[in-house]
Amino acid sequence: MVQYEPVIGLEIHAQLRTRTKLFCACPAEYGAEPNEHVCPTCLGLPGALPVLNQSAVELAVRAALALECQIAERSVFARKNYFYPDSPKGYQISQYTEPIALGGALTIDVEGQARRIGITRVHMEEDAGKSVHGAAGDSLIDLNRAGVPLIEIVSEPELYSSTEAAAYMKALRDVLVYLGVNDGNLEQGSLRCDANVSLRPVGSTTLGTRAELKNLNSFRFLARAIEVEIARQTSVLDGGGQVVQETRSYDPERNLTRSLRSKEDAHDYRYFPDPDLPPLRLDAAWISAERARVGELPRAKRQRYEAELGLPAATAATLTAHPATARLFEAALARLDQPVLVANWIVTEVLRGAELHGIDARFTVSAEQLAELLGLLADGRINGAQAKEVFAAMENTARQPGDVVAERGMQRLSGEALRPLCVAAIADSPSQAAAYRAGKRNILGYFVGRVMKASGGAADAKAVSELLEALLAE
Amino acid sequence: MSIEQHDVRHLARLAKLALDEPDIPALATELARIVEYVAELAAVDTTGVEPWLPGAVPAAPLRPDTPARGLSAELALDQAPRRRERAFAVPAFVDDE
Numbered sequence: 001m002v003q004y005e006p007v008i009g010l011e012i013h014a015q016l017r018t019r020t021k022l023f024c025a026c027p028a029e030y031g032a033e034p035n036e037h038v039c040p041t042c043l044g045l046p047g048a049l050p051v052l053n054q055s056a057v058e059l060a061v062r063a064a065l066a067l068e069c070q071i072a073e074r075s076v077f078a079r080k081n082y083f084y085p086d087s088p089k090g091y092q093i094s095q096y097t098e099p100i101a102l103g104g105a106l107t108i109d110v111e112g113q114a115r116r117i118g119i120t121r122v123h124m125e126e127d128a129g130k131s132v133h134g135a136a137g138d139s140l141i142d143l144n145r146a147g148v149p150l151i152e153i154v155s156e157p158e159l160y161s162s163t164e165a166a167a168y169m170k171a172l173r174d175v176l177v178y179l180g181v182n183d184g185n186l187e188q189g190s191l192r193c194d195a196n197v198s199l200r201p202v203g204s205t206t207l208g209t210r211a212e213l214k215n216l217n218s219f220r221f222l223a224r225a226i227e228v229e230i231a232r233q234t235s236v237l238d239g240g241g242q243v244v245q246e247t248r249s250y251d252p253e254r255n256l257t258r259s260l261r262s263k264e265d266a267h268d269y270r271y272f273p274d275p276d277l278p279p280l281r282l283d284a285a286w287i288s289a290e291r292a293r294v295g296e297l298p299r300a301k302r303q304r305y306e307a308e309l310g311l312p313a314a315t316a317a318t319l320t321a322h323p324a325t326a327r328l329f330e331a332a333l334a335r336l337d338q339p340v341l342v343a344n345w346i347v348t349e350v351l352r353g354a355e356l357h358g359i360d361a362r363f364t365v366s367a368e369q370l371a372e373l374l375g376l377l378a379d380g381r382i383n384g385a386q387a388k389e390v391f392a393a394m395e396n397t398a399r400q401p402g403d404v405v406a407e408r409g410m411q412r413l414s415g416e417a418l419r420p421l422c423v424a425a426i427a428d429s430p431s432q433a434a435a436y437r438a439g440k441r442n443i444l445g446y447f448v449g450r451v452m453k454a455s456g457g458a459a460d461a462k463a464v465s466e467l468l469e470a471l472l473a474e
Numbered sequence: 475m476s477i478e479q480h481d482v483r484h485l486a487r488l489a490k491l492a493l494d495e496p497d498i499p500a501l502a503t504e505l506a507r508i509v510e511y512v513a514e515l516a517a518v519d520t521t522g523v524e525p526w527l528p529g530a531v532p533a534a535p536l537r538p539d540t541p542a543r544g545l546s547a548e549l550a551l552d553q554a555p556r557r558r559e560r561a562f563a564v565p566a567f568v569d570d571e
Contacts, residue, residue, distance in 0.1 A: 018539050025542035034560040035551060039544025045553075077534075083490045085564045133566060140561035143550075268488055273525075281533035438479035 001238060006230045007207055008165045009120075009157035013150045014171060014182040015127065016059040017359070021052030022126045032189050034142035037110040043146035044089030049276050052077075056124065056149040057100075057280065061287065062145035063151055064101030064122040066294050071287045075100040077124075077277040080269045085141055086129035094152075096271040100280065106155075106175070107299060108167045117168055118156030126301040127151050129244040140288035151181075153441055157196065157207060164228040166214045166219045169193055169364035177359050178323045185358040186217050193222055197229045199237060208233075208350035209243040213257060217430050225250035229257050279316065301326055324361030325351065331367030336375050345374060349391055364395035385457055386410045387459040420450065421459065422467050425450040436472050444468060477506040 011068045021028050024041035040048035061071055086265070104119035124231045129146040134137050153172065159165045173191055176182035183190050198210035213229055216222040228250075233243050248257040305316035319329050325346065332342045353364040365373075373394070377387040382405055386404040398421065404410075413421075425447050426433050436443045451464045482502050486493045493501065544550075547560055556563040 020539050020541050023538070024543045024544065025540065027541045033547065035547040036560075037544065040549045041544075043550060043553075048570070051537040052534050054536035054537050082488070084560075085567060125516065131567075133568070135563070136560060137566055138556075138557055138558055138563040140563055158546075185479070202558070205544045246518055267482070280530040280533045320566070 003200050003202045004234055004237065005160060006162075006226070006233075007198050007200060008159040008161075008226060009158045009196040009209075009210075010155045010159065010165060010168060012153045012155075012169065013127075013192045013194075013195070014153065014172075014176050016056050016061070016149040016151060017183055018053055018055045018059065018149055019149035020053055020055075022053050022056050022124070023147055024048075026147065028148045030185075030190070032144055034084075035144060036138075037144045038146075042088070042143060050093065050274075052277065052280065053149060057282075058177075058290065059149075059181045060100055060122065060124050060151050061282070062294060063103065063153070063176060065287075065291050066175050066179055066297055067101075067103030067104035067106055067112065067119045067153065069101035069119060069120065069122055071282060072098060073100050073282050073284060073287070074098065075123075075280045077274045077280070078271045079274050080271055082269060083409075084128070084130050086146070087141075088129070088143060088146060090293045092126060093274055093277070094125035094130065094271075095123035096419070100282075106168065107172045108164065109299070110161075110164050110167050117158050120154040120156050122151055126198075130446075151320060151372060157210075158199070162223040162230070163167075165195060166223045169222055170219060170298065179294070180323075180359065181360040183360075186219075189217065190360075192217055194224055195222065195229075197226055198243070199230065199233045209245050211243060211245070211257070212247045214247055214260065216250060221250060221252055224252070224255060224256060228255055229437050232257060245428075251472055252411050271399075298323075298326075304444050305339075305343075305451050309343070311339060311343050315343050315347055318351070319343060322361055323354070323359070324356070324363070325354070328363055328367050330376070332371040336378070337372035338374065338378055341374055341378060342370070345370065345391075349388070352397060362437060363382050365391065369394055369399075369401060376401055376405060380414065380460060381405070382410055383457065383460070410458065413455050414460045414463045418455075418459055418464055418467050421451045421454050422447070422471055425454065426468070426471055429451055433472060446465065446473075447472075476501045477509065489537075 010284070012295050015028075020026060021037075021042055024039050026037040026039050027040055029037075034158055041050055076098040077093050079091040080094045081091045083090055099121045101122040102120070105116045106119060107114055107116050109115075127145050127148040127150050128142040129141050131141055150181070154330070155168065159168055168199070173182070173184050173186075176191070177184040186374055193216045195213045195216060196210045197206040197213060200206065200208040207392050211233070212226050216225050227394050229248065236243055237281055247260040249260050302316045302320045305311045305319060309316075311319070318325070320326050328350070329342060329346055332346070333339060336342060349364060350363055350370065355362040371388055373387060376382050376390075377384065382390065388403070390401050390410070393399065393404045393408075394401060429447070429450070432443055432446055436447075436455060446463060447468045449465050449466070452459055452461060479498050479502050482493070482498050482505065485505075486540045551557045551560065551562065
């Protein structure tokens with residue numbers, strides 16, 4: 001039987017984090033009352049003219065630069081014509097033959113291997129409205145989302161498994177969230193994915209007929225939908241049939257894909273340049289300046305943490321999973337140059353109480369508080385147990401660790417302060433002292449334990465051990 | 475240019491129009507005449523002529539990303555043939571997007 005390999009390309013729509021819509025000043029925020037954010041432009045009322053949002057252009061360019069694309073100095077908005085109840089104008093303003101960016105790449109890591117996945121294009125477009133069904137013979141339309149700015153990022157068909165497809169979407173999300181271009185909220189639909197899936201005989205270089213899977217809105221659904229679609233196409237081909245080019249929808253409850261429209265109904269969008277919008281022209285010098293502002297991307301950051309800071313891969317991955325976590329780490333590191341100590345405290349203590357939702361992040365301590373606390377720990381002024389106590393005391397407060405330490409009398413005991421405790425421990429246990437002196441050296445731990453207990457945990461165990469040895473040798 | 479009856483049906487489907495079957499042959503003839511008329515433009519030699527840009531504006535003006543109040547939901551919905559509470563109401567359809 002012929003062996004097939006899947007070939008997958010992804011089209012990802014990412015909502016740009018602007019305050020207003022793409023062509024009008026209506027707020028772009030999510031979650032308002034239905035039809036609260038509408039105006040003549042996004043309602044498609046006669047005579048209303050679109051004016052392009054500068055911030056949307058900047059975010060689109062920033063994303064495209066991070067994806068190593070060529071930015072077009074001239075791009076053109078086109079009308080994509082179709083009639084649908086959630087599109088009040090009868091067309092969507094998009095970009096077609098002259099998009100804002102072409103030809104980039106995104107590197108993903110799958111099973112320890114780095115792979116560069118080609119990006120065909122990035123174009124800007126407006127979102128449609130939202131429809132709600134099931135209201136007694138009616139469908140209800142909310143146009144708050146109509147006109148919200150999106151970029152569509154189209155990959156080359158260079159992904160060869162559901163795992164690679166999910167890794168690509170995850171890597172893309174990380175980049176977009178890092179750049180502040182997108183809030184990363186899949187559940188709110190601010191990042192949406194369609195997948196083109198086809199099969200070809202292993203060894204073949206021509207692409208098979210593809211099916212387009214719509215709206216795969218979680219990493220898990222994306223992988224599962226691609227897997228069941230691969231299985232479906234394999235059984236069609238194995239049965240001597242042919243894959244039909246069509247759009248299919250994934251049904252997560254039944255774990256299958258089903259056909260949405262037949263070829264006969266395939267859309268004929270009749271694109272043409274929007275006469276209401278002159279071409280978008282970007283200055284080469286401005287593009288260069290934007291390129292300089294892109295900064296370090298999550299994958300490069302992760303690699304740097306491992307190679308230069310000596311962090312384990314898992315720790316580096318945790319610290320770079322959210323830009324705010326990486327910022328906190330770097331801000332603390334700027335104050336206390338102890339990467340492993342700072343990293344371990346963030347991964348264990350800080351992230352435990354952190355709230356990370358999409359691009360929003362809230363930590364219970366500041367970088368300053370954390371660095372000062374860990375500085376006290378590193379200097380031996382408090383021990384690990386005390387550091388945790390101080391940490392808990394300053395969470396969600398503006399209190400400084402030094403103040404908490406002073407207030408609780410936590411100064412760690414060392415040097416001469418330990419002597420009376422050690423002398424007392426030996427005096428209280430003459431038989432153990434005699435045993436030690438007779439050569440039972442491992443009994444030292446017994447004395448250390450007593451001194452630690454007597455100090456309420458504040459003694460420096462190493463210093464206690466050294467002092468006891470000296471006293472017992474007298 | 476000839477317009478076949480199946481072209482008319484295809485266009486009607488894209489335009490979400492419900493045509494009466496008996497009207498289709500006449501529409502095919504009329505559409506063909508319209509297309510022929512517009513096609514006369516193709517006779518003009520446009521070699522070396524730059525595409526016309528709207529309003530002679532060379533580049534799209536950009537707008538600062540500052541929110542402004544548009545229409546109230548009440549006023550917006552008032553323009554619609556049908557509404558249900560705060561939403562525009564349309565005959566029920568199944569999402570195919």
